[in-house]
Amino acid sequence: MILQIDNVEVAEQGLLSLQVAEGRIIAMGANLLCPPQAERWDGEGMLLVPGLVNGHTHAAMTLFRGFGDDMPLMEWLQTRIWPAEARLSEEDVYWGTRLACLEMVRSGTLCFTDMYWHFPGVARAVEASGLRALLGAVMIDVAGEDQARACQRMAENFLEQSRDFSERVQFTLTPHAIYTVSRNSLAWVRDFAERHGLRVQIHLSETQQEVQQSLQQHGLRPALYLDQLGLLHERIILAHGVHLDDEELDRIALRGATLVTNPVSNMKLAVGGTFPYRRAASRGIAMALGTDGAASNNSLDLFQEMKVMALLQKHAEQDPTVLPAEEAWAIASGARAAVLGQSGRVAVGEAADFLLLRQDMAETTPRHHPISNLVYAATGHCVDSAVVAGKVVMKHRKVADEEEILQQVRSRAQQICHESTTP
Amino acid sequence: MILQIDNVEVAEQGLLSLQVAEGRIIAMGANLLCPPQAERWDGEGMLLVPGLVNGHTHAAMTLFRGFGDDMPLMEWLQTRIWPAEARLSEEDVYWGTRLACLEMVRSGTLCFTDMYWHFPGVARAVEASGLRALLGAVMIDVAGEDQARACQRMAENFLEQSRDFSERVQFTLTPHAIYTVSRNSLAWVRDFAERHGLRVQIHLSETQQEVQQSLQQHGLRPALYLDQLGLLHERIILAHGVHLDDEELDRIALRGATLVTNPVSNMKLAVGGTFPYRRAASRGIAMALGTDGAASNNSLDLFQEMKVMALLQKHAEQDPTVLPAEEAWAIASGARAAVLGQSGRVAVGEAADFLLLRQDMAETTPRHHPISNLVYAATGHCVDSAVVAGKVVMKHRKVADEEEILQQVRSRAQQICHESTTP
Numbered sequence: 153m154i155l156q157i158d159n160v161e162v163a164e165q166g167l168l169s170l171q172v173a174e175g176r177i178i179a180m181g182a183n184l185l186c187p188p189q190a191e192r193w194d195g196e197g198m199l200l201v202p203g204l205v206n207g208h209t210h211a212a213m214t215l216f217r218g219f220g221d222d223m224p225l226m227e228w229l230q231t232r233i234w235p236a237e238a239r240l241s242e243e244d245v246y247w248g249t250r251l252a253c254l255e256m257v258r259s260g261t262l263c264f265t266d267m268y269w270h271f272p273g274v275a276r277a278v279e280a281s282g283l284r285a286l287l288g289a290v291m292i293d294v295a296g297e298d299q300a301r302a303c304q305r306m307a308e309n310f311l312e313q314s315r316d317f318s319e320r321v322q323f324t325l326t327p328h329a330i331y332t333v334s335r336n337s338l339a340w341v342r343d344f345a346e347r348h349g350l351r352v353q354i355h356l357s358e359t360q361q362e363v364q365q366s367l368q369q370h371g372l373r374p375a376l377y378l379d380q381l382g383l384l385h386e387r388i389i390l391a392h393g394v395h396l397d398d399e400e401l402d403r404i405a406l407r408g409a410t411l412v413t414n415p416v417s418n419m420k421l422a423v424g425g426t427f428p429y430r431r432a433a434s435r436g437i438a439m440a441l442g443t444d445g446a447a448s449n450n451s452l453d454l455f456q457e458m459k460v461m462a463l464l465q466k467h468a469e470q471d472p473t474v475l476p477a478e479e480a481w482a483i484a485s486g487a488r489a490a491v492l493g494q495s496g497r498v499a500v501g502e503a504a505d506f507l508l509l510r511q512d513m514a515e516t517t518p519r520h521h522p523i524s525n526l527v528y529a530a531t532g533h534c535v536d537s538a539v540v541a542g543k544v545v546m547k548h549r550k551v552a553d554e555e556e557i558l559q560q561v562r563s564r565a566q567q568i569c570h571e572s573t574t575p
Numbered sequence: 576m577i578l579q580i581d582n583v584e585v586a587e588q589g590l591l592s593l594q595v596a597e598g599r600i601i602a603m604g605a606n607l608l609c610p611p612q613a614e615r616w617d618g619e620g621m622l623l624v625p626g627l628v629n630g631h632t633h634a635a636m637t638l639f640r641g642f643g644d645d646m647p648l649m650e651w652l653q654t655r656i657w658p659a660e661a662r663l664s665e666e667d668v669y670w671g672t673r674l675a676c677l678e679m680v681r682s683g684t685l686c687f688t689d690m691y692w693h694f695p696g697v698a699r700a701v702e703a704s705g706l707r708a709l710l711g712a713v714m715i716d717v718a719g720e721d722q723a724r725a726c727q728r729m730a731e732n733f734l735e736q737s738r739d740f741s742e743r744v745q746f747t748l749t750p751h752a753i754y755t756v757s758r759n760s761l762a763w764v765r766d767f768a769e770r771h772g773l774r775v776q777i778h779l780s781e782t783q784q785e786v787q788q789s790l791q792q793h794g795l796r797p798a799l800y801l802d803q804l805g806l807l808h809e810r811i812i813l814a815h816g817v818h819l820d821d822e823e824l825d826r827i828a829l830r831g832a833t834l835v836t837n838p839v840s841n842m843k844l845a846v847g848g849t850f851p852y853r854r855a856a857s858r859g860i861a862m863a864l865g866t867d868g869a870a871s872n873n874s875l876d877l878f879q880e881m882k883v884m885a886l887l888q889k890h891a892e893q894d895p896t897v898l899p900a901e902e903a904w905a906i907a908s909g910a911r912a913a914v915l916g917q918s919g920r921v922a923v924g925e926a927a928d929f930l931l932l933r934q935d936m937a938e939t940t941p942r943h944h945p946i947s948n949l950v951y952a953a954t955g956h957c958v959d960s961a962v963v964a965g966k967v968v969m970k971h972r973k974v975a976d977e978e979e980i981l982q983q984v985r986s987r988a989q990q991i992c993h994e995s996t997t998p
Binding site for chain 1: 639645651876882893895
């Protein structure tokens, strides 16, 4: 099956036609002949751009959107989030993830890196949504060796199960953080990931407290501790990375690890620092942008997130030229983080993961600078249609199962959160 | 003509009906009988909230959206904005303001405080859009006394003309800033405003440079200098207010002046400080939220702006409890700034200026906390319909003249900006 889109503007390439087959872009040009059996689509008035990539989220936490804001971090976790999470079933996680995928596709995100419990539920939701994701087996062993072993068995088990899913579901290991996973378990993660060629996600240096604890317990700052364990490499994705000194950044650059910044979550939870964009960029460190979960953001819209990312860096550096629109767009589309597997380019041979954006909206008129409009003026609502691996996942803002997803989440969220706050 | 809206949820008041006549809400209740001649509207599934109030903008600068971002402030002004502004006709300003009004109504702003040239063009655009605005006569006299006198004549002239417009157009004086308006002209503003009961808008303490210059030239920090001139009073609206010390805040509180914070613009232009929300709030200072012009934001969506306002304060104070959602909402709806004339309340007797919001959107599901959803998760795209002074200005996202406005701005913006950069 061939899909041909005509008369579409491709960012920086002008007006052309584009053909898609077997999940890839097979041709682009001004005068493409349309094969008779092709599905044909008039893209007039639309701007075609690569899909955005959410480098760090906890998708199913849409269930907890607005369930406790403006609270101190530990009080929020202890009185709201953890009791509610303890009640989640795999089916709850499935529907929470469906909602996240719905929100993401509606705001232009076609690939995401997720860290959450109940891998099979998350993976089924990703399959059903048509998106791509890096998912994983969460590991936390604060309760001791039994918990560690259980997490290891779970990871082995999920890796097996992951083979039943399409290539859009990519299995990773997701140890939670260096302060919730023991040295032994992190060594197990390193070896297991090495053996199976898996990518690894971990929260790193989100708070100053984590840095202090690492110095006390390991005599090393977090990134150097990871390096000592052999976990700082090209397959690791480090989420947050707020409190990193120059030595850590040098090491991250040397090892080819990837940093994912989450500016809205960092500001909302007031983690007491700013992602060191300029120092990281000057070292050529791979970077991506994440929303974190909807409980601490509370949106999954990367259009808004990339604006805040750019604003926060200009503010922190007291320099309006830092992180210009083109760079914000490149980071948000995955072009600066090869580990996520999305090139952020629209070209023949690339995966057919792209968006058609409306250009007739008040907020993006006039068009002095299309990329500036996308970064500083648009929201995810400019996305008209989306294609992942050559399949249309949203057409003219219609997404499959939308009504059912909203209904399921409304009733499940109310039940879970009501029960978890009822003594 | 009576408008009755049934089955609508009013924030914190539950499901009810609401009647509007002669620009005001005349009845609210569970079982309102609908008069036979009334226009009836089913609000099922909608949330009714007060319209938002943009406390500081330069509406017509939508023409320059994206025309120079990520640049140092003075280079941006000197090479882009000023040359382009010099070419603007009243008709250009009319259409630029129409676009701003279109963007504002589509994102829930029904009243705005504007500072720009060509008052008659701005006022006509406000009339045509159906919105409310505080408009004015800009005053800058850096060129000397002739310019000062010309600005004074213009203000007198515009005050006369303003009587031809409806009560939705409120005339104000808008001296640009203390560094662009002489002491004599500010005294003239004080007297003229006093004589005619006019409100006054001015930029204040946006940059540290302004503070230093004020100290050098007047021996006083900016707010104290304004007070010395007799311009710090209940009818003055101070835009930005980033660099204010405690003595200035005490004086602002004492005099009952109003501060308007513009967080996105401040971050984007990297003005080197953060609006002192906590210190201002603790003194009970009146406050509003503004977007600044679209050239330095580049959006006029107050939903996004209030999120950034709350995030920036939490970040600056390293405290997630600062500026909670309810307070952000109150500030954005004008409830904390009486001078703007909008109560931010939905009640019998109040002006019928309100929004109907969709509640079936992915990004605001589930509904643990409706106000949190509006502040942290929604964008202006949740606005379905809008009523100003009892008249429907947007119904199901349809606004009058939309196509023509976009077309006019596209061609005018290209012409102006092209000419201004052509040697």
